[in-house]
Every structure is written in structure tokens, then in C-alpha cells.
Amino acid sequence: xxxxxxxxxxxxxxxxxxxxxxxxxxxxxxxALLIVAPLxxxxxxxxxxxxxxxxxxxxxxxxxxxxxxxxVSFGHSAFFGLGMYGAAGALLTVHxxxxxxxxxxxxxxxxxxxxxxxxxxTRLRDIYFAIxxxxxxxxxxxxxxxxxxxxxxxxxxxxxxPHLWIPFIxxxxxxxxxxxxxxxxxxxxxxxILRRVTQSPFGMVxxxxxxxxxxxxxxxxxxERYKMVSVMLSGLFAGLAGVLYAVQNxxxxxxxxYFLTSGDTVIFNVMGGIGTLVGPIVxxxxxxxxxxxxxxxxxxxxxxxxxxxIIFIAIIIFLPQGLLGFARRWLNR
Amino acid sequence: xxxxxxxxxxxxxxxxxxQTVNGIVTGMILALIASGLTLIFGIMDVVNFAHGExxxxxxxIGVLVIAATGxxxxxLVGAALIVAILGAxxxxxxxxxxxxxxxxxxxxxxxxxxxxxxxxxxWQFGPVARKIPEPIESHFTLFYLQYPWYRILIAxxxxxxxxxFWLFLKYGKxxxxxxxxxxxxxxxxxxxxxxPLVYTGVFAIGAAMAAxxxxxxxxxxxxxxxxxxxxxxxxxxxVVVGGMGNLGGSIAAAIFISLLESYATIWVDPSQAVIVSxxxxxxxxxxxxxxxxxxxxx
Numbered sequence: 163x164x165x166x167x168x169x170x171x172x173x174x175x176x177x178x179x180x181x182x183x184x185x186x187x188x189x190x191x192x193x194a195l196l197i198v199a200p201l202x203x204x205x206x207x208x209x210x211x212x213x214x215x216x217x218x219x220x221x222x223x224x225x226x227x228x229x230x231x232x233x234v235s236f237g238h239s240a241f242f243g244l245g246m247y248g249a250a251g252a253l254l255t256v257h258x259x260x261x262x263x264x265x266x267x268x269x270x271x272x273x274x275x276x277x278x279x280x281x282x283x284t285r286l287r288d289i290y291f292a293i294x295x296x297x298x299x300x301x302x303x304x305x306x307x308x309x310x311x312x313x314x315x316x317x318x319x320x321x322x323x324p325h326l327w328i329p330f331i332x333x334x335x336x337x338x339x340x341x342x343x344x345x346x347x348x349x350x351x352x353x354x355i356l357r358r359v360t361q362s363p364f365g366m367v368x369x370x371x372x373x374x375x376x377x378x379x380x381x382x383x384x385x386e387r388y389k390m391v392s393v394m395l396s397g398l399f400a401g402l403a404g405v406l407y408a409v410q411n412x413x414x415x416x417x418x419x420y421f422l423t424s425g426d427t428v429i430f431n432v433m434g435g436i437g438t439l440v441g442p443i444v445x446x447x448x449x450x451x452x453x454x455x456x457x458x459x460x461x462x463x464x465x466x467x468x469x470x471x472i473i474f475i476a477i478i479i480f481l482p483q484g485l486l487g488f489a490r491r492w493l494n495r
Numbered sequence: 496x497x498x499x500x501x502x503x504x505x506x507x508x509x510x511x512x513x514q515t516v517n518g519i520v521t522g523m524i525l526a527l528i529a530s531g532l533t534l535i536f537g538i539m540d541v542v543n544f545a546h547g548e549x550x551x552x553x554x555x556i557g558v559l560v561i562a563a564t565g566x567x568x569x570x571l572v573g574a575a576l577i578v579a580i581l582g583a584x585x586x587x588x589x590x591x592x593x594x595x596x597x598x599x600x601x602x603x604x605x606x607x608x609x610x611x612x613x614x615x616x617x618w619q620f621g622p623v624a625r626k627i628p629e630p631i632e633s634h635f636t637l638f639y640l641q642y643p644w645y646r647i648l649i650a651x652x653x654x655x656x657x658x659x660f661w662l663f664l665k666y667g668k669x670x671x672x673x674x675x676x677x678x679x680x681x682x683x684x685x686x687x688x689x690x691p692l693v694y695t696g697v698f699a700i701g702a703a704m705a706a707x708x709x710x711x712x713x714x715x716x717x718x719x720x721x722x723x724x725x726x727x728x729x730x731x732x733x734v735v736v737g738g739m740g741n742l743g744g745s746i747a748a749a750i751f752i753s754l755l756e757s758y759a760t761i762w763v764d765p766s767q768a769v770i771v772s773x774x775x776x777x778x779x780x781x782x783x784x785x786x787x788x789x790x791x792x793x
Contacts, residue, residue, distance in 0.1 A: 293542065304770060
């Protein structure tokens with residue numbers, strides 16, 4: 163039996179776009195959209211988009227715990243709030259306010275809170291972890307709310323925004339456009355770092371803790387230490403989100419340390435899809451857009467959390483992977 | 496040593512006794528809330544985030560029933576019944592589909608329920624606190640205070656409800672089912688106990704207990720839509736300190752923590768006294784992570 167020589171190329175040999183190329187093309191497309199967006203949008207929507215990015219960063223930081231380590235944190239408001247107050251402290255006490263100093267100080271505040279929470283709550287698992295993080299965030303709330311001489315108590319702290327200062331290159335007041343670009347740069351950098359972390363050997367150990375903690379321990383990984391580092395890393399990025407929010411809005415308020423912020427963070431995660439890193443940003447966008455839509459349709463007094471809460475419950479029951487869940491494997495490859 | 500002796504002499508004995516009474520009263524309310532929470536956890540592995548909202552809803556229904564009928568006792572029973580039905584409905588609609596999934600899903604769902612209920616209350620009743628009049632207005636003299644009998648009655652009633660519940664668990668047919676399901680779910684099912692029904696029933700009972708404590712407590716503070724979260728947090732602390740799913744431990748921890756908090760208010764502001772319970776929680780987590788009142792750490 164003879165085979166005739168093939169006169170045309172086998173279709174399988176046609177070079178298929180590799181996953182990496184598609185991913186980075188998609189990434190660049192989304193980035194291009196987000197970079198151009200402030201030039202097109204009105205002032206209101208520009209701020210709106212910037213805030214979605216900030217909430218997205220907060221939710222993304224918590225995704226490291228929920229989606230990758232398998233620990234649901236109900237205490238991210240503490241890290242977010244400490245980031246805010248840390249930035250406020252640096253901007254109010256130093257004679258010439260400096261953006262980078264504010265970021266450093268906010269990160270230090272969040273790291274302190276994260277160390278405290280990580281040390282105690284990683285002793286516990288699952289539900290116990292969720293409850294203790296919630297209670298710890300309330301500790302910080304009570305301290306900030308009652309320590310009026312330092313934190314301004316109920317009124318919070320008000321400060322003026324520092325200049326956008328890049329050494330030797332750029333020094334000017336923030337406009338809403340440059341603010342958006344700055345936030346976008348920070349959020350993108352955080353996304354890339356977190357993506358790298360979750361794909362690193364360290365991230366693999368975290369995922370193995372999520373899948374089977376006793377086995378991971380049996381293999382010989384110091385599970386507690388991994389969990390602590392994961393909580394601290396997550397807390398740092400949450401603190402970064404807090405700094406951005408403080409700089410964007412020029413205040414630090416105890417409301418943001420309150421439990422509701424943590425609750426929102428969890429909602430963004432679940433809606434967008436846990437374990438995807440970009441899902442939480444999509445979730446934050448979906449949540450804020452729905453909220454805006456409901457307010458436009460039914461007036462400002464409309465209790466938007468009732469329909470959103472019902473959507474949230476429905477998503478958990480019927481779509482546990484979230485809006486972006488279908489792309490989870492693909493995004494993490 | 497002199498300083499310490501001076502410190503102890505500086506503690507006013509009358510204040511201590513007053514705060515002890517206060518602590519026991521709030522402790523009994525807290526025990527009533529926490530026992531519902533710990534019961535639901537012990538049997539269903541569900542951390543009921545919405546427990547505080549059921550407490551709040553009970554108080555609001557109490558307000559409505561009192562406005563309609565004028566009877567406090569009718570309000571107490573009515574609120575417990577209505578919230579029990581609400582709890583059963585919530586369990587069937589939202590928690591039943593989650594059986595067999597990761598228990599973390601239940602904390603998320605009940606958190607969603609608490610958001611919906613809290614915002615519904617805000618929308619329906621507005622942000623202004625409502626007041627329930629005390630059903631008994633007589634007082635007795637405790638040192639320089641006119642102490643209301645009603646507070647003593649709260650403690651007694653809470654103790655009676657918890658006691659009645661304990662008897663029900665011990666001797667009632669449904670109570671035996673509940674205990675059997677706690678011990679071994681699969682075996683209970685194999686012996687013909689309708690486990691899904693037990694789940695719904697337990698959730699309803701826990702909800703009713705929360706509602707009853709809401710009505711009982713309402714005359715002391717006034718009813719508003721945020722009261723749930725404060726109490727559910729305290730109840731969580733109590734349940735963790737007492738040992739998750741351990742009914743006796745929760746009751747002991749409730750009284751213990753309330754006493755400590757009310758002693759702390761002798762020296763600091765009430766809003767800061769909460770920190771005492773946080774400290775107890777941290778110490779418990781450090782040294783006895785399974786709970787203070789569990790005999791042997793597992």
C-alpha cells in the first residue's frame with residue numbers, strides 16, 4: 163500500500179496562536195482601553211473608573227487569600243483603612259507632603275495590621291479564620307474610632323493631595339486624568355506581581371494548601387508560615403489600595419475601616435470570580451455599575467444593596483465560579 | 496505592694512455589685528443569641544452571619560405587634576413565631592442548595608442575607624431608632640440606683656428559654672433527633688431521621704431564639720437597623736471563646752465576657768470596653784484555640 167505524497171500542508175501544522183500571545187494581546191487591548199478612557203470620559207465617569215480600579219485592587223489582594231490560599235478574609239477593611247490612615251499620617255506630619263512617603267507609610271501601617279492579624283488568625287482554618295479576621299478588623303475600627311486626638315475619631319482626617327512627583331522627571335499637581343493613569347499603573351503593576359506570585363513555587367504551595375492542607379503539611383511545607391506570608395502579602399496590596407483611595411479622595415475616614423468595606427471586598431470577589439485576579443476587578447466594576455444604574459433608575463434613596471444582595475446570593479448558589487469563572491484556568495496558565 | 500493594695504481599696508464595692516448585675520443581665524441576652532448561633536453551627540456547619548439581622552427583625556416585629564395590640568408578651572411570642580417562619584424559609588431557599596458544598600459558601604450566603612435584611616429594615620423603617628416601652632415599670636433600690644425589675648426579668652426569662660430549650664433537647668422527640676444529627680449525620684439519616692427537616696427546624700429554632708432576645712432587649716436600647724451587627728459580632732466572640740458548637744461553653748462564655756466588659760466600664764468608656772472581649776478572644780486563640788470551656792482540647 164502506497165501513500166501519495168501530500169500536496170498541501172497538514173492543517174494541524176498551521177502555527178496556532180499560543181496562549182501567551184493571546185493573553186498578552188488581550189492584556190494590551192484592555193490596557194489601551196483603560197489608558198485612553200480618561201481622555202474620552204467626562205469628569206464624573208473618569209473618577210468612577212478610577213475608583214473601580216482601586217476597589218478592584220482591594221478585591222484582587224483579597225483574592226490571593228480567598229482564591230489561592232482558600233481562606234476567606236472578612237477583615238480586609240483593616241488593611242485598607244490602615245493604608246489610608248498611614249498615608250494620611252505621612253501627609254499631615256511631614257512638612258512638604260510627598261506621594262512616595264505617603265505610600266511607604268501607608269504600606270507600613272497595613273503591614274503592621276497584617277502582621278498582627280496574620281500571627282493570630284492563621285492558627286485557625288476555614289470559618290474560624292473568617293470570623294477572627296472580621297473581629298480583628300473591628301478591633302482596629304474601635305481603636306481608630308475612639309482615639310480621637312490621633313485619628314480624628316468619627317470625622318477622620320482631611321489633607322491635601324500631594325504632587326505627582328517622579329524624581330527628576332515629573333512634578334505637577336494631580337489632575338483627574340493623571341490620577342487615573344497613576345492608579346492604573348499601580349493596579350497593573352500589582353496585578354503583574356500578584357500573577358507572578360501565584361505562578362511561582364510559593365503560589366503553588368498556597369494552592370496546594372487550598373486543595374489539601376493536611377497533605378501539604380505532611381509533604382513537609384511549613385503551612386503556618388506560608389499562610390502568614392500570604393496574609394501579609396494580601397494585606398500589603400490592600401494597604402496600597404487604601405493609600406490610593408486616600409490620595410484620590412483626600413481624606414481618611416473610620417467608615418472605611420468598618421466591616422462593610424470587607425463585606426464589599428468579598429462580594430466583588432465572589433461576583434467577579436475567585437482565583438482569577440482580574441475577576442475581582444470585573445466584580446467591582448459590575449457592582450459599582452449596578453449600583454449607579456439602580457440609583458439612576460430609582461433615585462438615590464433606593465436601597466441598592468437589596469437587589470445586589472439577592473444577585474450575590476444567586477451567584478453563590480447558581481454560579482459559584484463567578485462572572486469570569488469560565489476563564490479561570492485560561493487566565494492562570 | 497502598697498500600690499496594689501491602694502488600687503483594690505479604690506475599687507468601689509457598690510459599683511462592682513451594680514456592674515455584676517448589669518453583666519449578668521447582658522450576659523443572659525448574649526447567651527440566648529449565642530446559643531442559637533452555636534446550635535446552628537454545631538448541627539449544620541453553618542456560620543449564620545444573618546443571626547444579628549434575625550435578632551434585629553425580631554425587635555422590629557415586636558415594635559409592630561406592640562403598636563397593633565399593645566401587649567408586650569404577645570409581641571414576644573409573635574416575633575419569635577414570625578422570625579422562625581422567616582428563618583425556615585431562608586434556610587430552604589438559600590442554605591438547602593448548599594448542603595454538601597464547602598461550608599465557606601454558607602458564610603457567604605448568610606452574609607448576603609444579612610445585607611438584604613439590614614437594608615430592607617433601613618428602607619422600611621427608616622434610620623430613626625424605635626422604642627419599646629418596658630412592660631414592667633417598677634424599680635428596686637440597689638445602693639443609690641433605682642434598678643428596674645425588668646432587667647432582672649430579662650435575665651430570668653432568658654435563662655428560662657435556654658433551660659426550656661435544654662429540656663427539649665434532652666427529652667423532646669425532635670430534640671433527640673437534633674442531638675442524634677449533631678453526633679453523626681450519616682448514621683442519623685440511616686436510622687430514619689429526616690435530616691433535612693432537622694436542619695430546617697434547627698434554623699427556625701435558632702432564629703426564634705434570636706428574635707425573642709431581640710424583643711427582650713429592645714426596651715433597653717431602642718431598635719434600629721444596625722443593632723444586628725454589634726450583637727452578632729459579640730455572639731461570634733462568645734461562640735469562639737466558648738468553643739464552636741458547644742452550647743454550655745457558649746453560655747458560660749457569654750456571661751464571662753459580659754461580666755468582664757461591664758467591669759471594664761467602671762474605668763473606661765463603654766465603646767472601649769469592647770476591647771476587653773477582643774483581648775479575651777486573642778488570649779483564647781493563643782492558648783486554647785478550641786475554646787475556653789472545652790474540657791480537653793481535641
